[in-house]
Amino acid sequence: MSEATERVAVACPSCSPAEPVVHEVLKPGGQTTVRCTECSHTHKTKIEEPETVECDVIVSQDGESFATATDVPAGESLAEGEEFVLDTPEALLTVRITSLEVGDDQRPESATAEDIDTIWTRVVGNVGVDVTLNPQDGRDETRSIELRVPGDYEFTVGEREDLADETFTVKGIHLRADATGYGFDRLDHEEDMAFAKDIDRLYADDESSSAWSVW
Numbered sequence: 001m002s003e004a005t006e007r008v009a010v011a012c013p014s015c016s017p018a019e020p021v022v023h024e025v026l027k028p029g030g031q032t033t034v035r036c037t038e039c040s041h042t043h044k045t046k047i048e049e050p051e052t053v054e055c056d057v058i059v060s061q062d063g064e065s066f067a068t069a070t071d072v073p074a075g076e077s078l079a080e081g082e083e084f085v086l087d088t089p090e091a092l093l094t095v096r097i098t099s100l101e102v103g104d105d106q107r108p109e110s111a112t113a114e115d116i117d118t119i120w121t122r123v124v125g126n127v128g129v130d131v132t133l134n135p136q137d138g139r140d141e142t143r144s145i146e147l148r149v150p151g152d153y154e155f156t157v158g159e160r161e162d163l164a165d166e167t168f169t170v171k172g173i174h175l176r177a178d179a180t181g182y183g184f185d186r187l188d189h190e191e192d193m194a195f196a197k198d199i200d201r202l203y204a205d206d207e208s209s210s211a212w213s214v215w
Contacts, residue, residue: 010034014041050074053113057086059095061123072113079110081180083124094125094151096197098178122178124151124197133168133206143206151197158190160207172203 006028009020015038023034023045031044052071059066068088072078083096099120100111126148133143147163155161160169173187179198187194 007037008032008034008047010045010047012036012038012041013043015039053116055113055116056118057095058118058120059086059088059093059123060098060121061093062128070119072116074113076113077110078113078116078119081178086121093123095121096124096178098122127151127197129155129196129199129202131166131168131202131204133166133204134171135206140206149196151195153196154193155196155199155202157187157192161204167207168204169207170202170204173199174201174203176200 006025007022008025010023011017011019012021012023015021015036022037024037025032025034026042027033030046032047033042033044035042051074053074054069055072057068057070059068068086070086078097078100080097080099083094086093086095097119099107100109100116101107101118101120102111102115103117127150128146128148131145131147133145135142145164145166147166149163155170155173157170157173160167171188173192173194175182175185175187175194175198177185177200179185179194182194182198
């Protein structure tokens, strides 16, 4: 299968000399050969590569951390809570900025790329969610489990879940410190919803404990 053709927006001397239009890249290089998708005119042009700044990145996942680096467009502002895709040697990871470190160990809520020494992040693409399961029959013990789900998986108070051979009804949600947009750090009303990536712990009624007690 052939790779997708790279496309760029540049001026076309034939049909659009003043405004950039989409071109297909035919031959990359110092003088790039491109073909206009509007009029099919082929010509050479110089494509300016955006200036970037390399920033160190600390990635936290499941209680462990590792260091890597990423290129950020010069002048771009980053802020706590923002998410981006990080290309690492192991995999592409969706991460959330938890802290920005600038000179003299300062931790501002936002900073431009040139000022940032280290971007501290947490993986949010695929996450582990701790769940406390309370028995309904009074004979089984409270259990604690971890579920692995996509970061955008929704948990809703009052809803029944069937995940990883476990069946439970969500009763409460304790949110992470970096979760935003909820208004509270704990959700316990019917239909309150949170994304898995924002959850510190779920509290739930263990629907499978009563079935086990029969045996």
